[in-house]
Amino acid sequence: MGQVNEVDALIDTMAAQLRTLIAARKLTDPAMVGIHTGGVWVAEQLHRRMDLQVPLGSLDISFYRDDFTRIGMNPQVRPSQLPFDIDNRNIILVDDVLHTGRTIRAALNELFDYGRPASITLAVLVERSGRELPIEADVIGRKMELGDGEHIKLTGPTPLTLELQKPA
Amino acid sequence: MNRLVQQVDAQGRLRHFLTLEGLKRQMLIDILDTAESFSGVTEQTVKKVPLLRGKTIVNLFFEASTRTRTTFELAAKRLSADVLNMNINASSASKGETLLDTLRNLEAMHVDMFVVRHAESGAAHFIAQHVAPHISVINGGDGRHAHPTQGMLDMFTIRRAKGPDFGRLRVAIVGDVMHSRVARSQIHALNILNTGEVRVVGPRTLIPADAADLGVHVYHNFEEGIRDVDVIMMLRLQRERMQGALLPSEHEYFRLFGLTQKRLALAKSDVTVMHPGPINRGVEMDSQVADGPHSVILEQVTHGIAVRMAVMSMVMSQKAQAIQSTQNTPAVPTPGAGA
Secondary structure (H helix, E strand, C coil), rough: CCCCCCCHHHHHHHHHHHHHHHCCCCCCCCCCEEEECHHHHHHHHHHHHCCCCCCCEEEHHHHHHHHHHHCCCCCCCCCCCCCCCCCEEEEEEEEECCCCHHHHHHHHHHHHHCCCCCEEEEEEEEEEEECCCCCCCCCCEEEEEECCCCEEEEECCCCCCEEEEECC | CCCCCCCCCCCCCCCEECCCCCCCHHHHHHHHHHHHHHHHHHHHHCCCCCCCCCCEEEEECCCCCCHHHHHHHHHHHHHHEEEEEEEEHHCHHHHCCCCCHHHHHHHCCCEEEEEEECCCCCCCHHHHHHCCCCCEEEEEEEEECCHHHHHHHHHHHHHHHHCCCCHHHHEEECCCCCCCHHHHHHHHHHHHHHCCCCECCCCCHCCCHHHHHCCCEEEHHHHHHHHHCCEECCCCCHHHHCCCCCCCCCCHHHHHHHCHHHHHCCCCCCEEEEEECCCCCCCCEEEHHHCCCCHHHHHHHHHHHHHHHHHHHEEEHHHHHHHCCCCCCCCCCCCCCCC
């Protein structure tokens, strides 16, 4: 873990899986959306490799989190940018780490406030253990079983590296 | 002014929003940045985010208002809060109920926030002092004292028009500064954001004698005052707050201080013209100017919604964080951590 090109290799794997999946599901003219912050970094790389025609979108799910009443608002909220029509669009949603599933739940809710997509495919760099909601990824760079208190974190944007944080 | 109520908590978070005076520069920038994110909500098909779902916000208006009340109401609704509009003149006050009784009754309905507008200076502070600790108060304009959300939406509008560097800007605030809470909030905000030069321009009878103490340059000649400025912020002539003959006539006022196309040419060629509304056309400015290419008066109204969403959510966020820190629960992962 931590080598410079590890993440690059994982994104190559994701791109290959995604091409197969787009062909199999006949997802015409798909649009990619990254979730701030790490998901946008991964999406930028993936978008370039996939050579997608539709410009990349980004979501900041701060206003859709389910823990506002517990922890308040993230002070560094950025505007979400979806430079295409969501209605009837095949969406590829990209995040860095799939953990509890709560971020994806928030992202799905936000996307639906912009319109009714034809489909949403989820692509993640790391799928780790600890799901709390019935949400699974379609495209996975790498699977990891992590123990209590362990966290995997993507740092970037250049270079993109994965960092394993063990409990102190 | 009563200073017993702290609008900022020990951690530097907004607990109430009563005045811009004394706030830190970073706080103003945070409000503007958060408002920038909320401005995107209007592009959604569903023009709403679920942030304040289940919260109840009361618009407590002791003084008539259309624009401020409707934009506060819309801001609350776009945050998914429930909104009660209370026009106090028309209800309890006329039946003899005291203000504190009205507050206690509303508190008993388990509301979370009051947006207060009142003709008396200091009213929002007074209410903030007396509400239950779990309730936040936002000042929607009190007497001649402050109108902080208006001040912030004006800063938002200037930043959109001119960029983030206020240091290179020369700004003129024109008209009835004496009676204007808007002017006071604008001056505080412009000073906190380190604006290059702030001018106040108006007849001697409508400029407070101690205006220069606020760190502004005072002009009594309109043409001189707006020469080479980047932004002209016109004020409404507040006839309802004037006692005695401060003005000869509206016609005379327009002749001396009305903004016309001809006068506008004295300012910079890319000057931005603002007005908090409602405009007295032909008194403060010509229709040609109000509806002209330099005017951002309607943008101000639009921006008012995003700015009020930002302030409301930041105040409610403080409450959530304060409650969290009083309960000895383990720390939750910070927002943005991969989850």
